Amino acid sequence: MFSPGTESAHELGRVGDAALIPTRFVWPYGGKRVFLTGSFTRWSEHLPMSPVEGCPTVFQAICRLHPGVHQYKFFVDGEWKHDERQPFVMGNYGIVNTLIVESEQLGPTFSSSTGASNNASRMITTQMDVDNDFPRLDGPFRAPENDILISRRRVCEFLSQKTAYDLLPDSGKVIALDVNLPVKQSFHILHEQGIPVAPLWDSYNGRFVGILSPLDFILILRELEAHGPNVPEEELETHTISAWKDRKQQLYRRSDRLGRPLQGLAQASPYDSLKDVAVKILQNEVSMVPIVHSSSDDGSFPQLLHLASLSGILKCICRYFRHSASVLPVLQMPVTSIPLGSWVPSIGDRNSRSIAMLRPNASLSSALSLLVQAGVSSIPIVDENDSLVDTYSRSDITALAKDKVYAHIRLDEMSVQQALQLGQDASSPYGLFNEQRCQMCLRTDPLLKVMERLANPGVRRVFIVEAGTRRVEGIISLGDVFRFLMG
Numbered sequence: 001m002f003s004p005g006t007e008s009a010h011e012l013g014r015v016g017d018a019a020l021i022p023t024r025f026v027w028p029y030g031g032k033r034v035f036l037t038g039s040f041t042r043w044s045e046h047l048p049m050s051p052v053e054g055c056p057t058v059f060q061a062i063c064r065l066h067p068g069v070h071q072y073k074f075f076v077d078g079e080w081k082h083d084e085r086q087p088f089v090m091g092n093y094g095i096v097n098t099l100i101v102e103s104e105q106l107g108p109t110f111s112s113s114t115g116a117s118n119n120a121s122r123m124i125t126t127q128m129d130v131d132n133d134f135p136r137l138d139g140p141f142r143a144p145e146n147d148i149l150i151s152r153r154r155v156c157e158f159l160s161q162k163t164a165y166d167l168l169p170d171s172g173k174v175i176a177l178d179v180n181l182p183v184k185q186s187f188h189i190l191h192e193q194g195i196p197v198a199p200l201w202d203s204y205n206g207r208f209v210g211i212l213s214p215l216d217f218i219l220i221l222r223e224l225e226a227h228g229p230n231v232p233e234e235e236l237e238t239h240t241i242s243a244w245k246d247r248k249q250q251l252y253r254r255s256d257r258l259g260r261p262l263q264g265l266a267q268a269s270p271y272d273s274l275k276d277v278a279v280k281i282l283q284n285e286v287s288m289v290p291i292v293h294s295s296s297d298d299g300s301f302p303q304l305l306h307l308a309s310l311s312g313i314l315k316c317i318c319r320y321f322r323h324s325a326s327v328l329p330v331l332q333m334p335v336t337s338i339p340l341g342s343w344v345p346s347i348g349d350r351n352s353r354s355i356a357m358l359r360p361n362a363s364l365s366s367a368l369s370l371l372v373q374a375g376v377s378s379i380p381i382v383d384e385n386d387s388l389v390d391t392y393s394r395s396d397i398t399a400l401a402k403d404k405v406y407a408h409i410r411l412d413e414m415s416v417q418q419a420l421q422l423g424q425d426a427s428s429p430y431g432l433f434n435e436q437r438c439q440m441c442l443r444t445d446p447l448l449k450v451m452e453r454l455a456n457p458g459v460r461r462v463f464i465v466e467a468g469t470r471r472v473e474g475i476i477s478l479g480d481v482f483r484f485l486m487g
């Protein structure tokens with residue numbers, strides 16, 4: 001497409017090096033081989049772009065450019081492309097992206113990590129901050145309050161217009177457990193079926209009375225181990241779910257954020273609005289609520305239609321607003337510009353909440369205690385540099401049902417790494433970074449990207465990491481997003 005020239009990018013860089021400004025280009029849409037070319041290479045040289053460590057679908061290249069207006073384009077797997085999310089114009093080579101590099105410090109300021117010069121330069125980045133050796137944004141940008149209010153109003157209007165019927169899949173199954181099943185049998189059913197929770201059916205009274213979740217198994221194993229050196233298998237064999245629920249109510253009297261006791265099973269009707277369903281999930285601090293159709297006219301049993309979750313509701317929001325992002329101004333704003341999530345103290349100027357993290361060699365007992373005490377769905381597992389290596393979730397507890405491992409171990413003697421290995425395939429040895437388990441974003445990513453990650457089934461937290469090192473900088477949960485969007 002482009003004719004060869006006589007000067008390479010390196011040769012161009014030798015002219016007036018003092019005026020050259022490091023500028024980062026990013027292609028965040030994946031590919032096998034990605035190249036960059038532009039007016040700064042006289043459209044003659046294709047500069048290879050490298051995948052960002054921990055984000056294999058994101059490619060970057062850093063060039064030293066003279067101040068001024070530049071045009072550029074990407075060559076991805078043999079096809080010329082431009083980034084539709086960045087400024088672009090129709091140029092001599094078709095549609096090309098444009099970039100302005102300024103030598104004066106204007107608007108948001110950028111400072112070099114070396115601090116060697118008083119003449120700070122402004123560097124315009126195309127997508128995100130990825131390298132500690134180059135300038136990065138100092139002052140935090142804050143989303144305009146009016147944009148936040150407009151976005152919240154429109155999301156609430158949308159959720160109020162849609163009902164729980166919109167969550168029902170075209171086909172599928174929902175598994176319910178009888179409250180008189182032994183705990184051991186229910187434990188194995190959840191593991192074998194690969195499901196995290198199941199509604200509980202009381203056949204005597206003909207109604208749904210609760211939810212069995214991974215938290216129940218965590219509390220059961222902790223309590224049983226406290227009474228002996230190993231978890232006695234006969235305890236799990238003889239105790240029914242109903243007996244455990246009665247015991248749990250005595251030991252753990254639950255209350256909401258305002259200190260009010262939580263009563264009974266939170267469930268929803270298919271005619272309830274999505275806003276009402278989301279509020280029920282948040283107020284009762286549960287991962288999902290059953291959608292139940294009851295007909296008092298014919299005296300039939302209630303029908304379990306679906307298990308509604310925040311991720312399912314979020315998927316509806318993303319699907320509706322994805323192609324009209326301008327309607328929700330906050331969708332394209334970086335997550336650090338929004339009062340959202342938990343962050344390490346050095347990020348932003350909001351009131352930071354501490355982030356619970358564990359090393360791979362920490363005991364499983366400490367991980368379970370942290371899950372219960374912190375009231376979170378998962379914990380990032382990090383190395384000595386606080387770089388993300390894995391995550392331990394509440395639902396991972398069901399892996400102990402494999403070969404009845406729970407009957408042969410002590411929770412304080414098994415490490416988190418060993419516990420995670422139980423759930424690994426033999427073909428995928430522990431130690432390889434699992435991107436499906438660890439959903440990540442960068443702090444410069446827009447809110448829409450975080451929402452789309454959280455809309456995936458089974459994902460309840462997204463880890464905000466530093467590109468290149470995967471150092472954990474923050475965590476955004478499903479609850480965080482809904483509390484923000486619903487005000």
